[in-house]
Amino acid sequence: MSNPILISLKIYLEQYCCDFFSKKQIDTIFLGGGFTRDESINFEYKRDLISQYYKSVDWESPVIIPKLNQVIETILYSIHLPDDAKNNFRKTLSDIGFKFDVNRVIYQPIIPNNSLFISQFPVGLPFGKPKPEFAVQIDRGSQKLKFEWKNGIGIIDFNVYPDLTYQKLAQNFNLHLGTTDTSLRRALRDMNQTEYETNFFLHYAKTFNMANKNIPILIPQAWIQWHSQSKKYLNPTSSLNINDIYRVDFVAFWKNKKFAIFIDDISHYATRKHNQEIWLASEEEYSQNIQQARKLMKEGWFVIRFSNWEIKQKELLDKAMIDLQQIIVFS
Structure with a gap:
């Protein structure tokens, strides 16, 4: 897969599903999106399960787009997901160019370069020998994380x-x-x-x-x-x-x-x-x-x-x- 946007989205979906869903729920999400897997295998880890679904599709083909749209919509309609988790999920996708009509994906963009780095490093990329630290900042009535400036970073x-x-x-x-x-x-x-x-x-x-x-x-x-x-x-x-x-x-x-x-x-x-x-x-x-x-x-x-x-x-x-x-x- 050569498209860096799809690589970033692929990684984000994997991590999000591992964080919020059981293996059974992950099966429902990806099967509903048209992904397939060998059902005779009982996967011990969620990441291995998702990897099997990812291998079932051609990531270079345009048909991957509607499949991913369906996966996203299934996640947003999930009754198992708290509202704040849905809102964060929707906001992250919106930041990289997706548009929604309630929980329905209505637009699959070619994501511009200025959003790609944000999707890969949401709070920035620190560099330097000292271990970076997070600071919580107030931003227009809500909290957000920022890396805290320090010597050598x-x-x-x-x-x-x-x-x-x-x-x-x-x-x-x-x-x-x-x-x-x-x-x-x-x-x-x-x-x-x-x-x-x-x-x-x-x-x-x-x-x-x-x-x-x-x-x-x-x-x-x-x-x-x-x-x-x-x-x-x-x-x-x-x-x-x-x-x-x-x-x-x-x-x-x-x-x-x-x-x-x-x-x-x-x-x-x-x-x-x-x-x-x-x-x-x-x-x-x-x-x-x-x-x-x-x-x-x-x-x-x-x-x-x-x-x-x-x-x-x-x-x-x-x-x-x-x-x-x-x-x-x-x-």
């Missing part, structure tokens, strides 16, 4: 599509190139967590003249799936999964696509015992990383991985820059 809460460049980031922070953007350049450098990430970032910035050219900016330490609970309190059946990736080393947004870029150290494929210097290859560690990559790809991210080993050697680092340029496709 930046927040992207504007439209990044189709392309996010350094110039666009500076402009949205009300900074002017060459005069008031020095603090932004320094902050982006200092947000990198390791010396290898810093070297990768600076080499990219210098190689492609990131501050002045029309190329994608690398956003360091992006909290793409942040939530308030610690991982030890999560479980695989909740909408907030213990295996969710909180933060990635870099993200980039280019030509309506989103890229997650990782700089892997030895701990991504090896382990060592306490107080020992020797690293041993670990299938478990390696498996966790490739599972995370697959999860991100299912959520519409293009995943790119580099290693510390490449960054240590200039010849390999130069080649990594060329590879990154060719994968993201910029000149």
Whole structure:
């Protein structure tokens, strides 16, 4: 599925159904929309059940639109759903372009780019080493969540599509190139967590003249799936999964696509015992990383991985820059 709007809607519907409906109710919702599944299988988890329904349709075909409309209408007519949950559901879809006549979907739009980022990151995308925090703010008589500003944290809460460049980031922070953007350049450098990430970032910035050219900016330490609970309190059946990736080393947004870029150290494929210097290859560690990559790809991210080993050697680092340029496709 190449349409980023449908990818976003697909993810949102999955999470919403997992949060508010039982497996039996999910069956009713998707069967009523014309989705199918192998009824001989008893799925233990809701996400696996929904995934089976998703696999039954062609997401590249126009026929997916009326099916999704029917799913949305079934959700809104559900007697099991509280009114506030319906209102939030309707508001989220309205924000990305849907229109309703009571609970009937009357319009399926081609969602504009300025709504896509909102649907993917409803309260913005924080970046930086410190863990972000939420603040509750009053907005026209109701409460809404915002990321709270703190030292070492930046927040992207504007439209990044189709392309996010350094110039666009500076402009949205009300900074002017060459005069008031020095603090932004320094902050982006200092947000990198390791010396290898810093070297990768600076080499990219210098190689492609990131501050002045029309190329994608690398956003360091992006909290793409942040939530308030610690991982030890999560479980695989909740909408907030213990295996969710909180933060990635870099993200980039280019030509309506989103890229997650990782700089892997030895701990991504090896382990060592306490107080020992020797690293041993670990299938478990390696498996966790490739599972995370697959999860991100299912959520519409293009995943790119580099290693510390490449960054240590200039010849390999130069080649990594060329590879990154060719994968993201910029000149």
